[in-house]
Amino acid sequence: MRNxxxxxxxxxxxxxxxxxxxxxRRFGDIDVAEDAASEALLVALEKWPQSGVPPNxxxxxxxxxxxxxxxxxxxxxxxxxxxxAALVYDDSTPEPTGPVEDDRLRLLFTCCHPALxxxxxxxxxxxxLGGLTVPEIAQAFLVPETTMAQRLTRAKRKIAxxxxxxxxxxxxDLPARLDAVLTVLFLVFNEGYLATGDGEPIRTxxxxxxxxxxxxxxxxxxxxxxxxxxxxxxxxxDARRAARVADGLLVPLAEQDRSRWxxxxxxxxxALVRTCLTINRPGRYQxxxxxxxxxxxxxxxxxxxxxxxxxxxxQLTRLDPSPIVALNRAVAVAEQDGPDVALALVDxxxxxxxxxxxxxxxxxxxxxGRNAEAREAYDAAIAATGNSAERxxxxxxxxxxx
Amino acid sequence: xTHYLLSVHGPAERGEFAAYxxxxxxxxxxxxxxxxxxxxxxxxxxxxxxGLAPAGTATVVDGQGETPVLTDGPYLETKEFIGGFWIIxxxxxxxxxxxxxxxxxxxxxKVEVRPFEGPA
Numbered sequence: 001m002r003n004x005x006x007x008x009x010x011x012x013x014x015x016x017x018x019x020x021x022x023x024x025r026r027f028g029d030i031d032v033a034e035d036a037a038s039e040a041l042l043v044a045l046e047k048w049p050q051s052g053v054p055p056n057x058x059x060x061x062x063x064x065x066x067x068x069x070x071x072x073x074x075x076x077x078x079x080x081x082x083x084x085a086a087l088v089y090d091d092s093t094p095e096p097t098g099p100v101e102d103d104r105l106r107l108l109f110t111c112c113h114p115a116l117x118x119x120x121x122x123x124x125x126x127x128x129l130g131g132l133t134v135p136e137i138a139q140a141f142l143v144p145e146t147t148m149a150q151r152l153t154r155a156k157r158k159i160a161x162x163x164x165x166x167x168x169x170x171x172x173d174l175p176a177r178l179d180a181v182l183t184v185l186f187l188v189f190n191e192g193y194l195a196t197g198d199g200e201p202i203r204t205x206x207x208x209x210x211x212x213x214x215x216x217x218x219x220x221x222x223x224x225x226x227x228x229x230x231x232x233x234x235x236x237x238d239a240r241r242a243a244r245v246a247d248g249l250l251v252p253l254a255e256q257d258r259s260r261w262x263x264x265x266x267x268x269x270x271a272l273v274r275t276c277l278t279i280n281r282p283g284r285y286q287x288x289x290x291x292x293x294x295x296x297x298x299x300x301x302x303x304x305x306x307x308x309x310x311x312x313x314x315q316l317t318r319l320d321p322s323p324i325v326a327l328n329r330a331v332a333v334a335e336q337d338g339p340d341v342a343l344a345l346v347d348x349x350x351x352x353x354x355x356x357x358x359x360x361x362x363x364x365x366x367x368x369g370r371n372a373e374a375r376e377a378y379d380a381a382i383a384a385t386g387n388s389a390e391r392x393x394x395x396x397x398x399x400x401x402x
Numbered sequence: 403x404t405h406y407l408l409s410v411h412g413p414a415e416r417g418e419f420a421a422y423x424x425x426x427x428x429x430x431x432x433x434x435x436x437x438x439x440x441x442x443x444x445x446x447x448x449x450x451x452x453g454l455a456p457a458g459t460a461t462v463v464d465g466q467g468e469t470p471v472l473t474d475g476p477y478l479e480t481k482e483f484i485g486g487f488w489i490i491x492x493x494x495x496x497x498x499x500x501x502x503x504x505x506x507x508x509x510x511x512k513v514e515v516r517p518f519e520g521p522a
Contacts, residue, residue, distance in 0.1 A: 115495060162517040163404045165494040173496075 008048045012041050015058040016131030017216075021103035023065055024110075024166060030128065030156050036069035037061070043068075104129060105220045106166050108213070112181040113164045120155035121184050127152055129216075130209045140206055142196060181217065182230045182285060185210050189234050193241075196386030201245050207238055225279040229286030232272035236292035239265035250393040254301040266296045287316040306335045323349040327357055339364040355384035359394060371401045403491050405449060405518040406498040410511045412485035416456050421485060421511065434508035442490060447501060453486035485511070491522050 023033035111124040138148035192206025243256035313329035334342035343364040351357035358381035365374035378398035412421040422428035442448040462473040
């Protein structure tokens, strides 16, 4: 049975974002769209195992979902004005001057609207565009399923009641609004790449989904350098995935087996970084991508161009003078100027609750030979991280000091 | 179109210059708010607006029993109360948020945006 339904479910998930986005546009209501899509899935699960997956599964699902939604709205006697309005929803609604009009792009901006709570933005994006189920999203963010369901319901109710618009923002608002979208995709990726909880240390479902959505965004807004930058960044980090965990231990960049890096992802990431350079409107994600391009350019860790990386971090600091950027910059400083210089920089940062701050301090202290302090810092880092492979790595490093 | 309530919250205790630090601040805020109100009317967003007397002037009425029970003071005792509000008619939340930002700058207070139920 599982084997029979697997192709249907795979096709459904691949088409889900498209399907929901088109249905929201047509019916102007997320709940109507979700109900219609799940009814279409039920029909597909019944028919496809016998008739086979149709040549255009997306089109088939869309036609079926629209028919079901209209049937249902008629059956319910067009109870209220909203549903009546939905049936006559006019596709020619004038749109402000959004650069590209695509249903998924509109929905992505709705999901990432700044009037919604940040955690609701992530959940809505994964649910409506990624097609993840509520239990899957709840598991990814370590909250009970009912909590996640309530969070989604509340956000959808706000979108409907407060009329959060379903459109690409006007050009003047685009940079700020786009930034909220990029933040959501980066957070989804990061949660996948350093997963919290006792499950898999890397959640490829989340990293893969973030990359897929970033690719969609790139196809829709190919002129926006920060979109290219984010995609490049995700590809260049993901390219190192196979080398990142060995025997359940996180492997730091310097110790990774570079032959296991994915060369085609690196080539794609580097090409995107070069395109960003020609556009010449640097931004946060482009600079992070460029830093990762320098790392993936080095045949061995010892051949890393640290001065180039420091130059890029200095540029990034001017755009984003946050302690997190300062911490990452200090790691490069340690390579260029030594761990004592880096330690002095890091000790000033207000990041005592952040696992990476403790881990960086532990590493610098160990290299300076201040072993007792290094052990304490490893303990603090172990206590602060939620990732099993990182905990294992830090524990092993600490043990070397005994 | 949807109606939105834009409410301005201010301190319960008002000084000599209402919620403002000085006479000049107060007069500037009143002038800016007046100009903003004119703009709302001119652009067709205006439904209603008003400033409220201090919360201490409120009376709570419970008319659910046989004879109404009257209680002096506001319904909730908090540090901040609605000091004034606009009701606007806007096509969507983005427009309402933009107007709220302008209103907030004009009256020099935080503005809460809340939709009325159902289409306007």
